[in-house]
Amino acid sequence: MKEWQKETVYQIYPRSFQDSNGDGIGDINGIISRLDYLQKLGIGLIWLTPMYVSPGNDNGYDIADYYQIDPVFGTMAEFENLLNQAHERGIKIIMDMVVNHTSDQNRWFQEALKSKDNPYHDYYIWRDPVDGHEPNNWVSKFSGSAWKYVPELDQYYLHLYDVTQPDLNWRNEKVRAEIFKMLKFWANKGIDGFRLDVINNISKDKNLPNDTFKTPLDDGRNFYTNGPHVHEYLHEMYEEVFGPNNFVTVGELSSTPISEAVKYTNPKRQELSMAFTFHHVKVDYTGGKKWTLGHYKLTDLTRILSEWQVKMGAQGGWNALFWDNHDQPRAISRFTDDGKYRDQSAKLLAMVEFGLQGTPYIYQGDEIAMKNAYFTDISQYNDHESINAYHALIKSGVSKDEAIKILQQKSRENSRLPMQWDSSKNYGFTTGQPWLKPIHHDDYSVETVLKKKSNVFNFYRALIFMRKNKQVLTDGAYKLLDSHDNSVYSYERFDDKGKILVMANFTGETQERKVADGFNLILGNYDNIELNNGTVTLRPYESIMLENK
Structure with a gap:
């Protein structure tokens, strides 16, 4: 069992975490100033979203220079100080890395635009027009065609994401060599791993065929998601960089089935440590479409979570556990109640996540019950x-x-509001004008939450401690107790030494459920629990964790 499998990761979106110089944008020195806070929380790793030089069309996921820290966040010397300060506190640093595409301002692409004969032209995916139109019918994740025409070259380049994010050509060995060289640069700085953005899209079908559009998901992804050489490329990355540096790596694997996720994360294959998958956070996509007013059924959510728990565990894969991140709205607003039962809801989501098998991730603000914008x-x-x-x-x-x-x-902007530290102007995030300004007053901040007797922050601390000290939570088996229960999510984690039972009421109504004999409470999100004669009464958004040894 690897140490990171017992640790908890804290995701920082630097732009919104802590501003130290009053320009309204979070920065590296701001992160350093909050390391004691994160150490108190008990986290073992920090995942930093991109801080490289970027025009910012996709909030840093459009990288113009892989080797430089963007001045808006600070200097390389400050980043090195952050690494040292974190390591002194026993906290590892995982950097976000984007190698599916670059910014169109990247030197490689600027060279590629000069001519078809330029050595960098083949660093990207270009095609001639077909009957005067785009090479195929693929759709960009940001809407519209996935192709951009360049009149000077009479060619189109592929951009699966924003038009300013041309896709790299991983079939070109020179591209792979450049990527490995760059990854080693950061490894030599002393970082501890990478979160790899949309990594399962790096290998495209070389024929780039049209998609069928039989379903909302037939937008081209059938020919680039988990493509023909992706595992080969990742194993090469492992041999070149990840393995020699003992890195912790997590891949963003959207639209990936369990059978593929196992391949990515089974340690015998030497690819990635763990997988971010998104089926559970698409449970409220109406007809598979994101941009709808969606409603979810708890039975759909528990079915998806349970399938991933059982099948990944049985086949040696490893999950990255999360409810939200910089690309997702706040789960407390999405799945529970961010009003009357806000504290209970935040704790319920934490308990459900930390009881599952995998490595838990906290997105900044989860630990103080931050809600949608x-x-x-x-x-x-x-x-x-x-x-x-x-x-x-x-x-x-x-x-x-x-x-x-x-x-x-x-909208993913919901989770990008600046971190709420105290009750001063701009919640203590900045002395200037925040880059993204809240419109509602919220009396939740680190300062106000920590003053509460039974607060969300300390609930997370208890769960983080438990993850490190209860082996059954790391490698115990999983069992869903009632797949038809549309109000209460109940599951067990068990090994030959005992069981842990998690029960979570996802409704605003009181629910009663039976509990087998021999279970004792170890944690709950209300101050007292009603457990009588084998029956537990769960109040609105109540969650409990019981143990039977």
Whole structure:
């Protein structure tokens, strides 16, 4: 068992974490100033979203220079100080890395634009027009065609994401050599691993065929997700970089079935440590479509989580456990109640996550029950994906009010609000104007939450401690207790030494459920628990963790 399998990862979105110089954007020195806070929380690793030089069209996931820290976040010397300061506190650092595409401002792409004969031209995926149109019918994740025409070259380049993010050609050995060289540069800085953005998209079908559009998912992904050489490329990365440096790695694997996720994460294959998959956070996509006012059924959510628990565990794969991140709205607003039962809801989600098998991730603010932004006008959004989706909705006939309600529910901007540290102006995030400004007053901050007797922060601390000290939570088997229960999620983790039972009421109504003899409470999200004669009464959004030795 690897040490990171017992640890908890804390995700920092640097732009929104802590500003140290008053420019309204979080930075490296701001992160350093909060390391004692993270050490107190008990986390073992920090995942930093990109801080490389970037024009910022996709919040840093469009990298213009892989070797430099963007001045908006600080200097390389400050980054090295962050590494040292974190390591002194026993905290490892995982950097976010994007190798499916670069920014169109990257030197490689600027060279590629000069001519078809330029050595860098083949660093990207180019095709000639077909009958005067795009080479195929693939759709960009950011809406519209996945191809951009360059008149000077009379060619199109592929961009699965924003038009300013051309896809790299991984079939070119020179591209792979450049990528490995760059990864080694950061390894030599002393980092501890990588989170690899959209890594399962790096290998495309060389024929780039049209997709069928029989379902909403037939948008081209059938020919680039988990493509023909992706495992080969990842194993090469492992041999070159990950293995020799004993790295912790997590791959973002959207639209990936369990059978493939096992391949990515089974240690015998030497590819990745663990997998981010997204089936459970698409449970409220109506007809598979994200930009809808969605509603979810608990039975669908528990079925998906359970399938991944059972099958990944049985086949040697490893899950990265999460509810939200910089690309997802806040789970507390999405799956539970961020109003009357806000504290209970935050604790319930934490307990359900930490009871599962895998490595748990906390997204900044989860530990103080931060909620969605609830912006009321499109002008308040910065995110290209959300803005594009809004205009596409309006064009399709959706009213402005409904389009905004959809964004309030689904936009990733919801989780990008600056961290709420105290009750001063801008919640102590900045002395200047924050890059993304909240519109509602919220009395939840680190300062106010820590003053509460039974607070969310300390609940997370208890769960983090438990993960490190209860072996059954690391390698015990998993069992869903009632697949038809649409109100209470009940599951067991067990080994030959005993069982842990988690029960979580996902409703605003009181629920009663039977509990087998011999179980004793080890943690609950209410101050006292009602357990009588084998029956437990679960109040609104109540969750309990019981143990039977």
